[in-house]
Amino acid sequence: MNDLAIQLIDVTKRFQGPGGEDVLAVDHMHLDIPHGEFFSFLGPSGCGKTTTLRMIAGFEMPSEGQIVIRGESMGHIPAFKRPVNTVFQSYALWPHMTVFQNVAFGLEMAKVSTSEIKIRVAEALELVQLEGFDGRKPDQLSGGQQQRVALARALVQKPAVLLLDEPLGALDLKLRKQMQLELKHMQEQVGITFIYVTHDQEEALTMSDRIAVMHKGRIQQLGGPEEIYERPATRYVADFIGETNFLEGRVASLQGEWTEVNIGDAFLLHAPTVEGVTNGQEVAVALRPEKLTVQAEVEPNLHCISGTVEEVVYIGTDTRYIVNLLGDHRVVSRMQNLSSSKKLTHYPPGSEVIVGWEPSSGRILTE
Amino acid sequence: MTTLEQNQELAIPRSAGPKRQREAGGLPFGRWAIHAEVIFTYIFLYAPIIILIVFSFNDARSSATWQGFTLDWYKSLLQGGGVLGLGGVATEGQQFAAQGILFSFRNSVIVASISTMIATTLGTLIAIGMERFKFRLRGILDIVLYLPIIIPDITMGIAMAVFFNLGFKVLSVVFGINAVLGFPTIIISHVAFNISFVAVVVRARLAGMDPALEEAAADSGANEWQTFKRVVLPLIMPGILGGALLAFTLSLDDFVITFFTAGIGTSTLPLFVYGMIKFTVTPAINAISTLMVIASMVLVITSLVLQNKR
Ligand SMILES: Nc1ncnc2c1ncn2[C@@H]1O[C@H](COP(=O)(O)OP(=O)(O)O)[C@@H](O)[C@H]1O
Ligand SMILES: [Mg+2]
Numbered sequence: 134m135n136d137l138a139i140q141l142i143d144v145t146k147r148f149q150g151p152g153g154e155d156v157l158a159v160d161h162m163h164l165d166i167p168h169g170e171f172f173s174f175l176g177p178s179g180c181g182k183t184t185t186l187r188m189i190a191g192f193e194m195p196s197e198g199q200i201v202i203r204g205e206s207m208g209h210i211p212a213f214k215r216p217v218n219t220v221f222q223s224y225a226l227w228p229h230m231t232v233f234q235n236v237a238f239g240l241e242m243a244k245v246s247t248s249e250i251k252i253r254v255a256e257a258l259e260l261v262q263l264e265g266f267d268g269r270k271p272d273q274l275s276g277g278q279q280q281r282v283a284l285a286r287a288l289v290q291k292p293a294v295l296l297l298d299e300p301l302g303a304l305d306l307k308l309r310k311q312m313q314l315e316l317k318h319m320q321e322q323v324g325i326t327f328i329y330v331t332h333d334q335e336e337a338l339t340m341s342d343r344i345a346v347m348h349k350g351r352i353q354q355l356g357g358p359e360e361i362y363e364r365p366a367t368r369y370v371a372d373f374i375g376e377t378n379f380l381e382g383r384v385a386s387l388q389g390e391w392t393e394v395n396i397g398d399a400f401l402l403h404a405p406t407v408e409g410v411t412n413g414q415e416v417a418v419a420l421r422p423e424k425l426t427v428q429a430e431v432e433p434n435l436h437c438i439s440g441t442v443e444e445v446v447y448i449g450t451d452t453r454y455i456v457n458l459l460g461d462h463r464v465v466s467r468m469q470n471l472s473s474s475k476k477l478t479h480y481p482p483g484s485e486v487i488v489g490w491e492p493s494s495g496r497i498l499t500e
Numbered sequence: 501m502t503t504l505e506q507n508q509e510l511a512i513p514r515s516a517g518p519k520r521q522r523e524a525g526g527l528p529f530g531r532w533a534i535h536a537e538v539i540f541t542y543i544f545l546y547a548p549i550i551i552l553i554v555f556s557f558n559d560a561r562s563s564a565t566w567q568g569f570t571l572d573w574y575k576s577l578l579q580g581g582g583v584l585g586l587g588g589v590a591t592e593g594q595q596f597a598a599q600g601i602l603f604s605f606r607n608s609v610i611v612a613s614i615s616t617m618i619a620t621t622l623g624t625l626i627a628i629g630m631e632r633f634k635f636r637l638r639g640i641l642d643i644v645l646y647l648p649i650i651i652p653d654i655t656m657g658i659a660m661a662v663f664f665n666l667g668f669k670v671l672s673v674v675f676g677i678n679a680v681l682g683f684p685t686i687i688i689s690h691v692a693f694n695i696s697f698v699a700v701v702v703r704a705r706l707a708g709m710d711p712a713l714e715e716a717a718a719d720s721g722a723n724e725w726q727t728f729k730r731v732v733l734p735l736i737m738p739g740i741l742g743g744a745l746l747a748f749t750l751s752l753d754d755f756v757i758t759f760f761t762a763g764i765g766t767s768t769l770p771l772f773v774y775g776m777i778k779f780t781v782t783p784a785i786n787a788i789s790t791l792m793v794i795a796s797m798v799l800v801i802t803s804l805v806l807q808n809k810r
Contacts, residue, residue, distance in 0.1 A: 192715055212718040213727075219719045225712035229734045238730070239720035290720065 137204070138294050138326040139166040139189060144198035146184050146350075158184040160350035161198070166294075166328065166343075171320050173329040175337040176347030177373070182330040185347075186296050189328065191215045203293050213242075217294040218287035222302055224279045226271040232258070232282050233267035239290040257289035260319065277308050284319075294326045301336065313339050334374045338362060346370050368498050371419040378425070378464040379417045379498075387412055392497055394418055399460020402436050404495030417498045424494040425466035427454045427479075427486050435489035440464075442484045454480065456488050464488060549793060556786035573787040577601055601788065604772035611683065611758075611768055612751035615690035620744040622691070623698025628732075630699070631706040648696040657760035660689040664761065681763030689761045690751045697750060698743035701807055705739025706732075742806035749799040753792065 146159040159181045166172045174182040187193040189200055191212030200207045202216060218239070226235050236257055240250045258264055261281035271279055280300060287295055300316075301309045317340045320327045331337050337344050338358040345352045346361060346369075354366040365371035368379065382396040392406045394416060404418050431437045440458040447470075454466045466488060480486050556574070560567035626645065630638065648656060664685050671677045713735065717727040755770040762771055773788055 190715075190719060192718075212715070213721050213723055217719075219716070221712045221716060223710055223712050225710060225716040227713060227716070227731055227735075238717070238722070242721035242726060286716075286720070 136167050137165050138168045138170070138202070139328065140164070140201040141185075141189075142199050142201065144185075144188065144195045144200060146181070146188060146193060147196045148184075157350050159188070159195075162350070162352060164345065164352065164355075166326060168293075168326055169324050171317065171327045171329065171340055171342045173331060173337040173341040173344045174347055175331055175334060175344050175374075177332055180347040181350040182332075182347060183298055184350075186219070186298050186328065186330050189294070190217055190219050190296055216292055217296055218290050218292040220280075220283050220287050220295065220297040220300045222299045224271075224283040224303075226279055226282055226286070228271050230270075231267065232263065232269050232271070232274070235271070235282055236286045236289050239286065243290070253289055254285075257285040260288065260323075261285045276303055277312070280304065280312070284316075288319075288323060288325070292325060294328060295320075296328050296330075298330045299332070300329075301331075309336070316340060338374070346373065348373075364496060365419060365498070367500050368417060368419070371496065371498060376422050376465065376467075378420045378422065380420065380462055380464075381415075381417050384410060384412055384414045384416055391492070394497065396462065397460050399458070399462065400438055402438075402495065403492040404497050405493055407497045407499065410497055410499055414499060419496040419498055420464065420490060420494065422453070422465040422467040423451075423469075424490050425464060426489050427456060427466050427468060428489055429480075429486065431487055432489055434491070436492055436495075437487045437489045439485065439487055442480045442482050442486055444482060445480070454486075456486060458488060552786050553790045553793070556783055556790040558783055558786075561782065573783045574791075576784055577787055577791075600767075600772055600776075601769070604767045604769045607683075607766055608752050608768040608770075611686050611690060611766075612748050614683075615687045615694060615751050616744050616748045618687070619691045619694035619747045620698050620740060623695045623743060623747075624702050624736075624740050626695065627699045627702035627706060628728075631703050645696055645699055648693040649700070653754075653756035656689075656693060657757040660685075660692070660757060661760040664688075681761055682766050685761045685763070686758055686766060686768070689757050690754065693754075693757065694747035694750060697746050698740075701743035701746060701803075702736055702739045705736045705807070709735055738806040738809040742803040745799045745803035745806065749796050749803070752799075753796055 141162050141164040144159060144162045145157070148156040148158055150156045162185065174185060176182055184193060188195050189202070191207065191210065191214075194209065207215060227238070230238070233254055236254045237250050240253060245253070254267070255264075258266065261284050263278060263281050263285065266274070266278065266282075271282065274282065280303075283300070297316075301312050304312060313336055316327075320340075329337070329340065338361070341358055343355065343357055344361050346354045348369050354361060354370045356364075361370065362374055365374065365377075371377045371379075380394075380396045380402070382394045385393040385395040385401060387393075387406060387410070388403075390406055391403045392410055393401055393403055395401055396418070402418065410416065426435075427442070438458050440456040442454055443457050443463070444453075444455040446453040446455075449470070451467045451469055454468065455463060456466060457463050554566075557569050557571070558566055559570035559572070630641065630645070664681060668679045671679050709732075713731055714727055717731045718724075722730060752768075753770065754768075755774065758768050758771055759774075762768065767775070769788070769792070773785060777785055
């Protein structure tokens with residue numbers, strides 16, 4: 134119990150919609166987050182990520198259920214008494230205060246001595262690489278710098294948990310990538326539990342120890358980045374994270390470790406058996422484009438299906454082939470351009486090719 | 501003029517359908533009407549004021565013709581004479597008049613200062629209450645708050661007079677106190693209409709504030725009072741000062757409502773000037789009015805600048 138930073142116990146949040154109807158923002162959520170974890174909520178806009186975070190921070194009260202922080206039930210404990218700090222999406226720096234005053238504010242509220250405030254603010258600004266910016270006002274900083282001040286302001290208070298609501302959303306791509314790594318390092322350095330909200334799957338995969346993929350106020354899948362990507366639990370997750378080919382079919386037979394699936398009576402394929410799958414069930418087999426190779430010859434140990442190349446798109450690191458397989462199943466394959474001497478349009482549109490993949494990279498989805 | 505017309509023509513989409521065409525065909529007259537409207541509006545608004553200002557420097561007792569530049573009328577406001585006549589040794593009546601100006605000006609400043617302080621405090625609190633707390637009847641309170649802004653001054657003045665009259669009766673019957681119209685009644689009535697203006701201005705400022713700024717303060721461990729003092733108040737201060745200046749100006753300038761609520765010896769400057777012109781109109785009146793116009797403009801512009809401050 135004590136090694137848990139956050140527990141959500143059957144937490145539900147309803148809002149009044151504009152027409153007076155109920156909006157279910159968070160739907161009976163159960164969640165345990167251990168200390169020191171980098172945890173992400175991932176999902177599209179409106180799936181309840183922010184609401185969940187705001188309930189943990191204390192800006193919203195759950196309609197049902199309870200939130201426990203470090204073993205202590207929060208009940209109606211107001212935001213200003215909770216041992217968590219938030220990095221807001223809009224940064225929410227106080228425009229009338231300098232960088233120093235912004236960062237020092239929380240320590241002042243906690244009645245830390247002036248001399249210690251100086252030391253800790255300096256430390257925090259060093260951590261976010263903003264030494265020497267103490268005297269600036271927020272509007273004299275770039276977006277990235279403001280973001281760092283917001284981070285310093287939250288971290289300086291040594292919270293048990295740091296809540297971050299799409300903190301990199303307003304930054305340009307390059308800065309965002311850099312900050313992702315920095316954030317991850319910072320989190321390892323300070324050892325604080327990070328709860329991170331994002332709609333960017335790549336961001337979540339890059340930084341998180343564990344990810345909760347959310348859909349309509351519910352957690353669809355909870356797991357590490359690899360698990361989420363390689364073994365999506367549902368069609369929704371497979372579709373939301375990365376690109377996926379779905380081959381619709383029906384279970385033909387269960388053979389222990391392997392399940393045989395009949396894809397629209399066009400061909401049979403094998404994929405690892407998943408929990409709960411039954412004979413004759415309608416399923417989809419998910420295949421990531423990078424797991425599919427386009428080749429001329431049939432190869433042993435691979436599932437090989439013939440098809441016609443419809444489109445070839447060169448995208449620098451990869452070439453994308455869109456291939457129409459037997460029985461009119463369109464799939465996307467991504468082949469890395471490993472050697473620049475090879476001709477890139479190896480298989481021009483119209484070529485008859487073989488699409489191959491290892492049977493173990495197929496993922497059976499029952500819902 | 502030509503460039504203006506050309507520009508306007510550019511704004512008409514040429515490819516628009518037949519309905520557009522018809523509108524475009526009717527435009528030459530419409531365009532003229534719009535120009536004329538703007539021009540006449542400004543003429544009617546500002547011409548009298550400009551004439552007033554020009555003639556406050558006119559070196560003649562009659563204000564009908566221009567006789568040359570002088571500052572005598574301004575000097576006469578401060579020195580003994582001038583309101584009733586120009587130059588020479590001030591008569592007792594002239595001295596009385598000049599004293600009257602200073603005295604009524606002092607009254608105006610007292611009334612405006614006190615009513616502004618009260619209205620600003622109350623107006624700010626109301627603005628915060630309305631903007632930050634959701635409660636039933638908020639919609640009704642909204643309308644109530646706007647009422648003093650939209651109802652005619654004369655209605656407000658009469659209502660105030662009736663209200664005070666009734667109040668005085670109650671005071672004398674129940675408590676045996678005999679109250680009369682005076683500073684307190686003027687100030688109460690000015691507070692009554694100024695609260696609305698302050699509340700509206702401060703509320704606009706609050707509405708434009710990112711709620712996350714307050715949440716960030718709570719997040720940093722500040723309770724509601726600390727959040728208000730350290731974050732909300734400094735951020736809405738330009739709005740509060742802007743509202744206060746607006747209230748001060750409206751109070752200084754008010755004639756109608758003050759007319760119904762002032763008592764003996766508490767005439768404000770506008771009331772006094774009105775009293776004077778019933779005697780006679782001299783360019784000294786122009787000079788006072790010019791000063792009032794300038795003071796009001798400075799205050800209102802400062803107020804607007806503050807309200808729009810980032
Ligand atoms: N204060 C609110 N009042 C009414 N509905 C809200 C409120 N906050 C959020 N919602 C609704 O709850 C749902 C989840 O919102 P949110 O948590 O902001 O999603 P996300 O952060 O994942 O984009 C949305 O449908 C949103 O419209
Ligand atoms: Mg959100």
